[in-house]
Amino acid sequence: AQKITQTQPGMFVQEKEAVTLDCTYDTSDPSYGLFWYKQPSSGEMIFLIYQGSYDQQNATEGRYSLNFQKARKSANLVISASQLGDSAMYFCAMREGPNNAGNMLTFGGGTRLMVKP
Amino acid sequence: ETGVTQTPRHLVMGMTNKKSLKCEQHLGHNAMYWYKQSAKKPLELMFVYNFKEQTENNSVPSRFSPECPNSSHLFLHLHTLQPEDSALYLCASSRDNDNYGYTFGSGTRLTVV
Numbered sequence: 001a002q003k004i005t006q007t008q009p010g011m012f013v014q015e016k017e018a019v020t021l022d023c024t025y026d027t028s029d030p031s032y033g034l035f036w037y038k039q040p041s042s043g044e045m046i047f048l049i050y051q052g053s054y055d056q057q058n059a060t061e062g063r064y065s066l067n068f069q070k071a072r073k074s075a076n077l078v079i080s081a082s083q084l085g086d087s088a089m090y091f092c093a094m095r096e097g098p099n100n101a102g103n104m105l106t107f108g109g110g111t112r113l114m115v116k117p
Numbered sequence: 118e119t120g121v122t123q124t125p126r127h128l129v130m131g132m133t134n135k136k137s138l139k140c141e142q143h144l145g146h147n148a149m150y151w152y153k154q155s156a157k158k159p160l161e162l163m164f165v166y167n168f169k170e171q172t173e174n175n176s177v178p179s180r181f182s183p184e185c186p187n188s189s190h191l192f193l194h195l196h197t198l199q200p201e202d203s204a205l206y207l208c209a210s211s212r213d214n215d216n217y218g219y220t221f222g223s224g225t226r227l228t229v230v
Contacts, residue, residue: 004159042223043205043223043224043226044221044224046221052216093218104165105162105219107160109159
């Protein structure tokens with residue numbers, strides 16, 4: 001079974017509008033972390049935002065926020081005020097277990113976001 | 118620059134060649150990883166090294182051979198590859214209690230001809 005599912009292979013959004021990228025996950029471990037990364041065409045994976053399973057509040061980082069619904073096992077990324085530079089692949093990832101180095105991340109299949117001028 | 122440097126950025130090799138990919142980080146991280154990113158497939162974990170010790174080998178064929186001489190350097194030695202091994206190979210590093218997950222390099226785009 002897929003541990004991380006991103007159901008939107010591609011999304012369009014108008015510049016300056018908000019967009020939500022979906023991510024659902026599957027784990028039985030009570031301790032886990034959820035991450036979102038951006039991958040522009042250059043190939044580098046850029047960290048955007050992190051949510052821990054015990055965090056009470058939704059994570060926010062500038063224009064990025066994470067809509068964490070634990071009971072539904074979803075961790076959607078919300079990008080506000082989209083910019084042309086936001087066009088890229090976006091990956092949701094999960095770390096199961098404590099926040100120790102060496103614990104691997106499992107990635108979803110990604111969503112390609114295209115921002116229209 | 119993220120602090121994780123991968124060389125070369127692009128590599129074209131024949132199926133009988135031997136080549137190596139290099140990754141280095143000077144972030145003080147103690148774990149390093151190789152991931153493979155093929156078209157239309159999720160990132161696949163290949164190897165994990167923690168404090169220079171290999172802690173994970175995700176059923177990778179023996180034509181891929183990792184080497185981690187110290188916590189700052191990671192190599193992926195390639196020999197007798199197949200065309201289906203063509204992909205973007207990403208190196209990453211991390212440390213304990215770091216909520217930023219991994220720091221990735223820019224990747225090596227490998228084409229096997």
